[in-house]
Every structure is written in structure tokens, then in C-alpha cells.
Amino acid sequence: MALQQGNVFGIASTEIVSTQPAGEESVGRLFVQRIVDAWSVYEVGGRFLNVRPHWAKEWEDLTIRGVEIKQHLKDNCYNVEISSSLSVLADIGDEHGWTLEGLNQRFSNPLLDSLFFC
Numbered sequence: 001m002a003l004q005q006g007n008v009f010g011i012a013s014t015e016i017v018s019t020q021p022a023g024e025e026s027v028g029r030l031f032v033q034r035i036v037d038a039w040s041v042y043e044v045g046g047r048f049l050n051v052r053p054h055w056a057k058e059w060e061d062l063t064i065r066g067v068e069i070k071q072h073l074k075d076n077c078y079n080v081e082i083s084s085s086l087s088v089l090a091d092i093g094d095e096h097g098w099t100l101e102g103l104n105q106r107f108s109n110p111l112l113d114s115l116f117f118c
Contacts, residue, residue, distance in 0.1 A: 001081045040064045
């Protein structure tokens with residue numbers, strides 16, 4: 001589920017940083033959303049580029065082409081990878097005596113729950 005997976009045109013990333021006194025939080029988030037909007041309209045051969053966030057950044061409140069980003073990731077970016085990852089994890093768990101349910105109970109958080117376990 002790495003950013004470069006499936007991106008035959010390579011990857012580009014940007015990080016928007018500022019200090020708290022630079023303005024209201026909502027102004028910064030609006031700017032970030034505008035950057036996402038600008039980057040997510042690029043197409044090649046009639047298909048949108050595979051725009052995805054960095055896992056360690058703040059992005060849960062963003063949308064991509066009008067779709068909540070978590071739903072976009074689940075439906076468009078990682079639909080195959082999520083299923084494959086859960087299958088591999090289940091196989092590993094079988095070998096070592098744990099289950100996906102146990103894994104979810106141990107590492108549950110709202111983001112992982114919404115992407116992997118719902």
C-alpha cells in the first residue's frame with residue numbers, strides 16, 4: 001500500500017507547513033483542500049492519476065473529486081490491496097494463532113476500522 005504502488009508515472013508530494021500564528025486553522029485546511037483539488041483533476045488516457053495521501057500526514061477531513069477521502073481510498077486506491085492485505089494477514093494469523101478479529105481488537109482505531117474492517 002505504498003504510495004508508489006500502481007503509479008507508473010512516479011510520485012510527487014508536497015507538505016504544507018506553517019506556524020500556528022500564520023492564520024486560522026480553517027484557512028490552512030482550505031488551502032490544503034485547494035491543492036488536493038488541483039492535483040486530483042489530472043488525467044492520462046482518460047483515467048485520473050492515483051492521488052493518495054501520505055499515511056503519516058493529516059488528511060482525514062479532505063475530499064477527492066467530491067468524495068470523502070477515506071471512501072476514495074477504499075473504493076479507488078486500495079480496494080484490491082485492502083482485500084489482499086487482509087487475506088495475507090489472515091494466513092499469517094492462522095500460522096501463529098491469532099485472528100483478524102483479534103488484530104482488529106488490539107489495534108483498532110477509527111481510521112483503520114473504516115478502511116479495513118467495515
